[in-house]
Structure formats: C-alpha cells, structure tokens
Amino acid sequence: MSKNSSVKQFIRLLKLKKLSFCSVIACSFISNILYILVPLISAIAIDNLLATKKVVGEYVLDKSIVMPIIFMLIFSTVAPFITALQEKLMARLSEEVVLETRTMLMQKFIKLPVQFFDSHQVGDILSRTTTDLNKISTALLSYFSQLFGSIITIILSGGMLLYYNFALSLIIIGLIILSAIFTYFVAERNKVLSEKTQEKLGDINTAAEEYFTGNTEIKAFNQENEIITKMENLHDEHSKLYLKAQFLNFAIFPIMRFLTQIAFIISALFGAKLALMGVISVGILQAYLQYVNYISAPITNIAYVVNGFQSAMGAFNRALELFNEEEEIHDKQDAKLIKNSKGNVEFKNVSFGYSKDNILMNNISFKVNSGEMVAIVGPTGAGKTTLINLLLRFYEINSGNIFIDGVSISELKKGDMRRNFGMVLQDTWLFKGTIAENIAYGKKDATREEIIEAAKKAQSHHFIETLPNGYDTIISNDETIISQGQKQLLTIARIFLIDPPIIILDEATSSIDTRTEIKIQEAINNVLKGRTSFVIAHRLSTITSANLILVINNGNIIEQGSHEQLLSKDSFYAGLYNSQFQN
Amino acid sequence: MSLLLKYARLKRVLIIEIIICLTLEAISILLIPYFIAQIIDGGILQNNLNEVYNSSIRMILVSFFGTIFAVLGCYLCTKFCANLGLYLRNNYFSKTQELSIKDTEEFGIESLLARLTADVDNIQFTILSSLQMIVPAPLIIIACLILTAYVSPSMVIVPISIIVIFGVFTYIVLKKAIPISIIIQEKFDNMLISLREFFTGIRVIKAFDNLEYEKDRNIQNFDNYARNVIKVNNLFALLTPVAYLLMGITQTIILFIGSYLFRLNLFKIGQITSVTEYTLITIQYLIFAAFTVVMIPKAVTSANRVQEVVNKEPSIKEIENPKVLDDKISSIEFKNVTFYYDKSSEPVLNNINFKVEKGETLAIVGSTGSGKSTIVKLLLQFILPSEGTININDENINNLSFKSIKSKISFVPQKSFLFNGTIESNLRMGGGKDATITDFEKACANAQSLDFINNLDDKFNAHVEQGGTNFSGGQKQRLSISRALSKKADVYIFDDSFSALDYKTTKLLKNAIKQEYADKIKIIITQRISTIKDADTIIVMNEGKIVGKGTHKELLRNNTIYKEFAISQQINVKESLENE
Ligand SMILES: Nc1ncnc2c1ncn2[C@@H]1O[C@H](COP(=O)(O)OP(=O)(O)OP(=O)(O)O)[C@@H](O)[C@H]1O
Ligand SMILES: Nc1ncnc2c1ncn2[C@@H]1O[C@H](COP(=O)(O)OP(=O)(O)OP(=O)(O)O)[C@@H](O)[C@H]1O
Numbered sequence A: 001m002s003k004n005s006s007v008k009q010f011i012r013l014l015k016l017k018k019l020s021f022c023s024v025i026a027c028s029f030i031s032n033i034l035y036i037l038v039p040l041i042s043a044i045a046i047d048n049l050l051a052t053k054k055v056v057g058e059y060v061l062d063k064s065i066v067m068p069i070i071f072m073l074i075f076s077t078v079a080p081f082i083t084a085l086q087e088k089l090m091a092r093l094s095e096e097v098v099l100e101t102r103t104m105l106m107q108k109f110i111k112l113p114v115q116f117f118d119s120h121q122v123g124d125i126l127s128r129t130t131t132d133l134n135k136i137s138t139a140l141l142s143y144f145s146q147l148f149g150s151i152i153t154i155i156l157s158g159g160m161l162l163y164y165n166f167a168l169s170l171i172i173i174g175l176i177i178l179s180a181i182f183t184y185f186v187a188e189r190n191k192v193l194s195e196k197t198q199e200k201l202g203d204i205n206t207a208a209e210e211y212f213t214g215n216t217e218i219k220a221f222n223q224e225n226e227i228i229t230k231m232e233n234l235h236d237e238h239s240k241l242y243l244k245a246q247f248l249n250f251a252i253f254p255i256m257r258f259l260t261q262i263a264f265i266i267s268a269l270f271g272a273k274l275a276l277m278g279v280i281s282v283g284i285l286q287a288y289l290q291y292v293n294y295i296s297a298p299i300t301n302i303a304y305v306v307n308g309f310q311s312a313m314g315a316f317n318r319a320l321e322l323f324n325e326e327e328e329i330h331d332k333q334d335a336k337l338i339k340n341s342k343g344n345v346e347f348k349n350v351s352f353g354y355s356k357d358n359i360l361m362n363n364i365s366f367k368v369n370s371g372e373m374v375a376i377v378g379p380t381g382a383g384k385t386t387l388i389n390l391l392l393r394f395y396e397i398n399s400g401n402i403f404i405d406g407v408s409i410s411e412l413k414k415g416d417m418r419r420n421f422g423m424v425l426q427d428t429w430l431f432k433g434t435i436a437e438n439i440a441y442g443k444k445d446a447t448r449e450e451i452i453e454a455a456k457k458a459q460s461h462h463f464i465e466t467l468p469n470g471y472d473t474i475i476s477n478d479e480t481i482i483s484q485g486q487k488q489l490l491t492i493a494r495i496f497l498i499d500p501p502i503i504i505l506d507e508a509t510s511s512i513d514t515r516t517e518i519k520i521q522e523a524i525n526n527v528l529k530g531r532t533s534f535v536i537a538h539r540l541s542t543i544t545s546a547n548l549i550l551v552i553n554n555g556n557i558i559e560q561g562s563h564e565q566l567l568s569k570d571s572f573y574a575g576l577y578n579s580q581f582q583n
Numbered sequence B: 001m002s003l004l005l006k007y008a009r010l011k012r013v014l015i016i017e018i019i020i021c022l023t024l025e026a027i028s029i030l031l032i033p034y035f036i037a038q039i040i041d042g043g044i045l046q047n048n049l050n051e052v053y054n055s056s057i058r059m060i061l062v063s064f065f066g067t068i069f070a071v072l073g074c075y076l077c078t079k080f081c082a083n084l085g086l087y088l089r090n091n092y093f094s095k096t097q098e099l100s101i102k103d104t105e106e107f108g109i110e111s112l113l114a115r116l117t118a119d120v121d122n123i124q125f126t127i128l129s130s131l132q133m134i135v136p137a138p139l140i141i142i143a144c145l146i147l148t149a150y151v152s153p154s155m156v157i158v159p160i161s162i163i164v165i166f167g168v169f170t171y172i173v174l175k176k177a178i179p180i181s182i183i184i185q186e187k188f189d190n191m192l193i194s195l196r197e198f199f200t201g202i203r204v205i206k207a208f209d210n211l212e213y214e215k216d217r218n219i220q221n222f223d224n225y226a227r228n229v230i231k232v233n234n235l236f237a238l239l240t241p242v243a244y245l246l247m248g249i250t251q252t253i254i255l256f257i258g259s260y261l262f263r264l265n266l267f268k269i270g271q272i273t274s275v276t277e278y279t280l281i282t283i284q285y286l287i288f289a290a291f292t293v294v295m296i297p298k299a300v301t302s303a304n305r306v307q308e309v310v311n312k313e314p315s316i317k318e319i320e321n322p323k324v325l326d327d328k329i330s331s332i333e334f335k336n337v338t339f340y341y342d343k344s345s346e347p348v349l350n351n352i353n354f355k356v357e358k359g360e361t362l363a364i365v366g367s368t369g370s371g372k373s374t375i376v377k378l379l380l381q382f383i384l385p386s387e388g389t390i391n392i393n394d395e396n397i398n399n400l401s402f403k404s405i406k407s408k409i410s411f412v413p414q415k416s417f418l419f420n421g422t423i424e425s426n427l428r429m430g431g432g433k434d435a436t437i438t439d440f441e442k443a444c445a446n447a448q449s450l451d452f453i454n455n456l457d458d459k460f461n462a463h464v465e466q467g468g469t470n471f472s473g474g475q476k477q478r479l480s481i482s483r484a485l486s487k488k489a490d491v492y493i494f495d496d497s498f499s500a501l502d503y504k505t506t507k508l509l510k511n512a513i514k515q516e517y518a519d520k521i522k523i524i525i526t527q528r529i530s531t532i533k534d535a536d537t538i539i540v541m542n543e544g545k546i547v548g549k550g551t552h553k554e555l556l557r558n559n560t561i562y563k564e565f566a567i568s569q570q571i572n573v574k575e576s577l578e579n580e
C-alpha cells in the first residue's frame, strides 16, 4: 500500500461520521452568526437610544429599545444552547473518531502474520495505538470548533471589508495570503517535528516496556544503572525535540498576532491618507478599521489551529502507518471449511525459510494417517517447532504443499483449519484473568465442573486449591504467583477442555517434574487416543510408543520410522536416545 | 504533587522570568486597544495625520516588544515543560529500578508504562497550556475590572458577578470530572494490558482461533475507555456555552441598565460601550481559561499516578551503610529459612537448611511448585526470608550491599528473556564493558551455543528480537546461559535452564561447566536426574520442605521421592547402585 492510502483512510474515517461532522459544522455556523448579531443589535439599540433622546426629554421605555433588548435576550440565550449541542456532539465525535481508528487497527492486527509480531517491538505498537491516537482527539476537541467560528467570522467580516472599500481590503487579503503561507511552512515543519517527538516518546515506551519485562534479568545482572543511563538519554533526546515542537506549536500565536497588528497599522495609515484626500469618508474608515480589528483574532486563531492540527496529524500518521503493514494471505473466496477433520496430514516437498534468502527446510515430505502419533525429535534448533508453525500456517511455505485430509491448507479457512488442532506451545502464555478463565481459553462456555475436571487431569487442582482465591485467583503472564511449571500445567489443562481431531504438544512438559509428568501422561494418552498427534519432546521415553518418529536435523528429516526400527540401526536417533542414560 | 513542587522550586528563576515575560506581553495586549482608539479617535476622526503617524509608531513599538516578550515567554514556558518532562521521567524511571519485583508486579508493567509516557505527557502539556493561557488571564481580567471601575464604579458588579458565577460553575464541573479522570487512566491501563497480551500471545491466540474473541475483548476495552472520556468531555462541553450565555445576558443587562441610566442622564453612551467592551474581554479570557481548565483533572490524576510510584517505599531495601562484600564468595548457607507471601497462607518454603562451599555443586530437584525457584529468589534478594537467615561467607546477607552480592553471582532464570539488540549486546549484560569477543566465544563454547552462533550470517552481531523470538526454544536458553557464563562470578545459578535442551547438549554443557568452573559454587535446579548425578549435594524438595539431602547414591538408597524421580526417568536404580 502506498503512503497515499493512509490519507484515504483518514478521509474514510471522517466519512463514517459524516452526519455528526455536518451537524457540528451547522451548529457552529448558526451559533456564530447569532453571536455576531448580538453586538450588531446592541449597536442598533444604542443608535435608537441616541435618536430618541433627542426627541423625548424624559424617561420612556419605548419600543425602539425594548425590541432590540428582547432580540438580544433571545439570541444570546438560544446561541449558547446551539453551542452546547455542538460541544456535546464534539465531545462524542472527537473520541469516536479515535475509537473508530483503534477498532480498525485492531481489525488490521488480527490479519497480520506472525512475522509482523516477531519483528516489531511491543512497546512501539502500543504507543502508536494508544498515545499517538489520543493526540487526534485532543486536537479535534480543542481546535475543531474554534476553526469554524473563525472561518465564519473571517467570511462575514471580510465581506463587510470588501463592501466598505475594495482597495483597502487588498491589504487584508495580502495579510491573509501572507499568514496562510507562513502558517503552511510552520505547520509542515511542525508536523515533522511532532512526528519525531512522538517517535521518541514511542522509543521511550518501547525501551521501558522491554526493561520492565526483563526486570529479573536487569536486577540479577546489576544492570539498573546502565539502563537508567540509557533511559535518561532517551528522555533527554525527547525533551529536546519536545522543546522544539511545542515552541513551534505555541509561538505561532504571538507572531501571527503581530502580523495582524502590522496589517491594522498599514490599513490605518493608508486609510487616513485616503480620508484626508477625501477618497473615503471618515465614518467608513472607522467602520472599516473596526472590522479589520474584528478579523484579526480569527486569522491568528486559524493559524494556531491549523498548526496544532498538523502537529496532531504527525502523531496520527504514526498510527496510520500500521495500516500499511502487509497482511497475511487472505482466505480464498471459495475457501473450504473443515469442521471435523479426520486427521490425515501430509507434507509434500515443503521448503521454507524464515527469510527468503535463508532456507531452513528443504523438500520435506511425510505422511500421517488419522489417529497416528508422530514424534518429532532432533537437537535444539533443528526445526521441530518450525514444522508445527508451518502446519498451523503461522508462516507461508516457500514451495510444496501441506494437506489436511487431502486438502491443501492454503485452500482452507485459516481459523477453521486451526480449530482442528489442540496444542500446547513451547512458550507458555497466560493472560490477565482468573485461573478458571485461563484454563477455559479454548472453550469459553465451559462450566466450573468441566474446568475443575480439566485441572485435575493436568495435576493442577491441588495447587490451585491452595491459592488464596482458588480458581478465581487472578494471574497474568508477568506475575509470579504461580511457578513456571504450574503455568505449563495450566496450558496443558486447556487442551483437556477441547475436543480437537489433531493434538500438538511442543515440549509440553519441559518444566514439569517427571513424577507429575507420569501422572499427566495417562490423561494425555487418553486424549491422544484415536486422534492424530504431533509430539515434540526431549525426554524420548515419552514418545517411544509413537507410530512414526521424525528425526530432524538442520531443518531436514534425516530419519523416520518407529522407535524399534530406528533403535535397531546405528542411527542418529539411537545416539540421541542413549544420551539420556549416559553420564 | 510534591515532585512538581520540588521541580518548581528548582526552577524558580525560570518561573520568575516566565511571569515577567507574560506580564509584559499582557500589558502590550492591553495597550494595543488604547493605541487603536488613539489612531481612530485622536487621529482619523480629527483629521490629524500626524497623530495617526505618532500613534502608529508607538503601537508598532509596543506590538513589537510585546511580541518579543510573548515569543520569549513561549520559549521559556516550553523549556520549563520540556525539562519538567525530563525531570519527572528521570526521577520516575530510577524509582522503578529501586522497586522490588513484587512492587513492580503490583503496579503492572502496562500501568508503569502509561505513567512514564502518557501521564507525564499529560502533565507537561497541561502545564504548558496553562502557563500561556491561564497566567495572562488574571492580569487582563484585573485590568478590565479596574478599567470598568474607572468608567463606572457601580458597574464593576457586573463582571465580578460573572467571574464568580463562572468560577463556581467551573469548580463544580472540575469536582465531578476528577473521579472520572481517575477511571479514565485505569481504562487506559486496561487498554494497554489487553493489547500487550494480544501482541505477546499471538501464536496461542491464533492456535486457538481466538482472534475474533481477542479483537472483541480489545475493542471492548477501547470502548470502555472512550465512553469514560466522552463522559468527561460531556461535562466540559457545558463550560463554553455557559460562558457564552453569561456573555449574552450581561450584554443585554448592561444595555438595559445603561439605557435606563442614560435616560436619567446618569450615564453616557460611551460608558455603555466601554463597559460592554471590558466585560467581553473578561469573558473571552474566561473562555480561554476554560480550554485549559478542561485538561486539569486529567493532569492532576496523572500527577498523582506518577507521584504514587515515586513515593512508593521499595518493599525490599538494603540496610543503611551496608557492608560491601569484597571477598570472593566461598560459602552460601541457608539457616532455618522460612518464607511465606502472607502470614495466613501456607509457607512456600519451610525451614530450609543447607550449606554449599567453594568448588561444590548443589543440585535442587523437586516437584513442580515445590519452592525451588523461591530459594534462588531469596539468594538474589528479590524477596527476603520471613524467618531464618541466609549467610554468605558467614555474614548475614541482610547486612551486605545487594549490588556487591549480585556482582558475584551469575544467574540463568527459568524463563529466559533476551533483549532487543544483538547477541553481543545481550552477552555484554553479563560480560560487562571490558569483555572481548574471545571471552564471549569461550563462554558460548561452554554454553554450547558457539556452533549455532557461528552458523549465523552475522555471528555475534546477529539481530535478537525482544524476548528472543527469532530463536528456537533451546537456542534462547543457551543464549541465556551464555550470558550468565560471560559474567565472571563466584556463584553460578541455573534455574531449570536445560529444560529445552536435548540430552546430548545438556551433557556437553554439564561437562564444560564442571571443568571450566571447577572452583566456583554451582547451584543447579533441574528435573533431570542424569544431569546432576555427580553433584556434591542434592536437595530434594517437596511442598516447600527439604525432604532429602545427600549424594545421588545416598538418595537413591534411602529417599523414596528421589527414587521415584529416578524411576520415572528410566534410570535403573539397582544398576546405578551396583555400578561402583
Ligand atoms: N521467528 C523466527 N525468525 C527467524 N528464525 C527463526 C525463527 N524461529 C526459529 N528460527 C530459526 O529456525 C531454526 C529452527 O528453529 P525451531 O524453533 O524450529 O527449532 P526447534 O527444533 O524447535 O528447537 P528447540 O528444540 O530448541 O525448540 C533455528 O535455527 C532458529 O534460530
Ligand atoms: N506471589 C505469590 N503468592 C502466593 N504464592 C506464590 C506466589 N509466588 C509463588 N507462589 C507459590 O510458591 C510456590 C513455589 O513456587 P516456585 O516458583 O518456587 O516453584 P518451583 O519449585 O520453582 O516450581 P517449578 O518447578 O514449577 O519452577 C508455588 O506453589 C507458587 O504457587
């Protein structure tokens, strides 16, 4: 996607809120006209007052003054209500625009490939989605209403100026053009600076997120002072950019005011000359100058608003950049559904590399029949997890095919396809929520009984019960309320709740002690029964009963067969297997 | 708020300079209408071109200097706020590093982040806007009041009552807004929490086909946040209309009363227009002030949130003037150590006793959740014993400087975390500034990671993603071990650090450690009996207690739990015992 389309995104966003935006503009229009009328009526009333004074010498509350006062009263009470309506609309609109963008971003995020999450730092995406977007709502809220008020005043007063004297108006038109150019350059610069400032703030967020996450390591390695220095440098850089950006943001106001004052003086001088020459009447000049005075404030204001808006756009741009990220390959229109796969899996000439020029797997082929257990073994870094990643279509293969029940997975709907798998991944992941919710992650409507049943199978019931709030204890990925092994037990418990045709266990019991493991194994075996399964384990004793053992080294399958077959030969597998028992 | 006051005190000169600049600016703003009047009334209306020139020149001068002061004031204000951000962030971040792990967990990473970035940003921006909007306002308003009084003393009551009414109204709105602002910041944290979970758990989420669910959950959080923001916005939405209402009504009242008095010949038309004019300026500035007042509740909340962290007493602190551990660590001893997270619950560790000396290997095995990692946390002073003492070189560690202890201990955590950067930058955390590539190569050779590092295109310069996501489970773990081995320490602790390694690699690693780190203290937590067969002492843990202590053979002979571990790992007990 091109850079252009991010602008389109914003326009599309505004279009979504077309009605509200138009209402706000309409309200602003009406109320501003009313506000401008009030002093006008007041002037008429004063004129009337002066006129009647001459005729009547005593006090009468006559129509000439009562009518204007009544009108003023009506206008000045009605207008604020319209303003209130406008402000209420804006109160909602400003935040809804941001909410809408966030929602769209979230919809984008779910379409992004795993690759994206591998290569982006959490803190960076967080700041783009939260802090950066907030700038736009602040800007909308504080600038948008001002903008229209000012435009209307400029149009009305400008009309009056032209009406009074065209030649003199050229000065003001010149002023407007000059300030527009000036504002344009300042605002462009401001946008760039603001984007840089926000980027630095994003860097602060990214770095701090990482340091907070790696807190244990930092403390253990006495790195506190080092990272404090690093952060202080970032803070310092940010503060310097902030100074520049905000100065530009606010300094435009007095400078623009100065320009308008100069314009006033020039108008006055020229006007006075013309008046003295008798070209225009003094009365007209006076009225004219009054309007010049009137028009100055909104010109200054608009410059300020536009400048501020551009600064917010700088931040907004950072969020919009995320829309340009390349998405996962979309499911085909006619993508097939498989609800209940039989569990036949085949890899055919699969080649893959995490980066295009670095092929890890070459021409991998194997076949698993429904109900069989496949063990994937091999030294660390051989490509075992990668094989699973490919099966789940977390990454796209370079060439070859992966079939489930004879259908290539690229023909299937990703979500549906994945629902056929139940898995325990190598890295445990828990979210902030109760233990019960965490166990029920694959089946949200599970009853408490089912959850307890699953926990019991995963040998977790006992320790959960000893926690202060039992199943309702709040846990999270970062916290250490439960031990590493216990976290793994919970992720195992998840698969006891779902009923998928294919099970994947990637080092599912690596942090669990072997006594507990044996107890869980029974439950796991029950689950595996009749299902296709892929098991990765370094404790090879757990996989001796596998129908097929794939031995992987350097990304390639170097041996395959059953435990007995492989062990009988002088195989790589035999070496791995026996190393368990040697000193 | 005390941090803000401290900063203000620090920068009092700057504040005075700002006030001077802004005052001068305000004065110029007040003078300009006077000159305009002069040009029109004294010059043009009188047909006096000279007066027009003179007044114009005076106006230009005042306007010019006013602008200079305004821009200068603006610069100083911005500088004040830029430095404020720096000051707050530096203080805040150093504090987060003083806090214990438990303290940090209580705040939560997301909330700590939000405070560092968004909250400080709020404070900065609010103060910046207030300085420029609110500071000139009182000056100008007071000037308007004086001028009104000058024109007509009795009329002063009009602008004063407006200020009072508007003030009271603003106060009520603010009071209502503050509690919502507190909620808003919490909702902001929640937004970060679920988003961050989404990013870190993407594989599991995809695997369980929960993308839609997570999307909804996140959008729900966005929505909750937005709804509360709108609530506050709605409160403030009334501020400007009320100001306008007051403006319109006063204009009418002034006209009404003015015309009455005018008819009675007590008032001149000029007086009506001037009073109206001054009142309008007053209200204009009230509206300006209202724009910034809107931000105040958020900023107050933010300031309190930052302050909360800065004020937090670390739950774990060194004693004053701790002894610095100069010698090498030659022994570590746990004496009757008991630990519980809170008194009411079962202790996590119960009466732990052991001693390990220079050159020895202590192995800890035991069931999941039996308290093995807790022992290490105690030793590294991430937590403090509830009862009993831990001694290093026969000195209670509570009396020692934390840093001096940690500088002599190297540690591989159970869940390894690598930092964004390169392999080298990660190793440097252990090796320090002076370590050479040769040092790293040696450490990596021992950690069995050298081979795969050398296979990478960039070797030690290879890029590492945050958390090490671009490496396999076992590679991550070996990098983490390499980092620990890069550090020159007296004690090496491995908390279940071989769990993702195959047995062959583990064996090589174990042998390397045995040879290269012979005179060090090694504490190895593991599930694999084969790894620790030749440890000097093996501790068997169960439910927080030591249920067995001895060598491999001794335990095989007389410890049922250990025997069960061995059997569950296909170790032939009989054979092992006879084997010598
Ligand atoms: N996200 C990634 N980006 C780039 N390279 C990767 C990524 N994940 C893994 N690799 C590389 O691919 C190779 C295979 O990794 P994989 O995770 O499949 O190993 P594994 O067999 O599961 O090892 P282990 O037993 O250590 O878990 C390794 O060299 C690893 O560095
Ligand atoms: N903050 C806490 N509050 C209450 N209990 C806790 C807290 N942190 C840990 N625990 C409990 O302390 C016990 C010991 O945890 P520890 O991490 O030491 O176990 P471990 O032996 O290392 O287990 P594993 O082999 O799984 O790593 C666990 O049962 C855990 O539930």
Ligand SMILES: [Mg+2]
Pocket (backbone or CB within 6 Å): A384, A385, A386, A426, A506, B472, B473, B474
């Ligand atoms: Mg793996």
Ligand SMILES: [Mg+2]
Pocket (backbone or CB within 6 Å): A483, A484, A485, B372, B373, B374, B414, B495, B496
């Ligand atoms: Mg542990």
